[in-house]
Amino acid sequence: MEYFVYILYSKLKSEFYIGYTSNLEERIIRHNQKSKGFTGSVNDWELVYKETFTQKELAIQREKVIKSWKSSVKIKELIGGNM
Template identity: 50%
Template sequence: MTCFTYILYSRLLDRYYVGYTCDVLQERLRKHNTNHKGYTGKSNDWEIVCSENYASKTEAYSREREIKSKKSRKYIEYLIQQKK
């Protein structure tokens, strides 16, 4: 099973969102862009700007927590630049 840690960006909000999934990444993006009460429900223009593949849910979740623990937009933008 392939799992992903991903970073989304909304131009409307000028915000990033970090998450993980073991679903198809494009399907997860579609869910983020639907009208719902969660953090990403505030906008429907989210796009995937970075993703990393992992062999397990545990690894993907651990990486998500690592990125979020930095609490740094600069770090997120650094990761995005490294993946280009």
């Protein structure tokens, strides 16, 4: 099974969201359905970056590393764009 660490971006919120999942397409759909939670208030989340892992534990570790940065500058460097 494959696991993905992904970064979404919302123009409306001007925010990044970092997560991990084993079903990336379904997860993006769920993020774009208006609901409770951080991503639920808007529905314009776009995938801007992903990494693929064969072990869930490695995906979780990588997600924690990226989230620990708490820096949009470092995230922009990772995804290779200037948003």
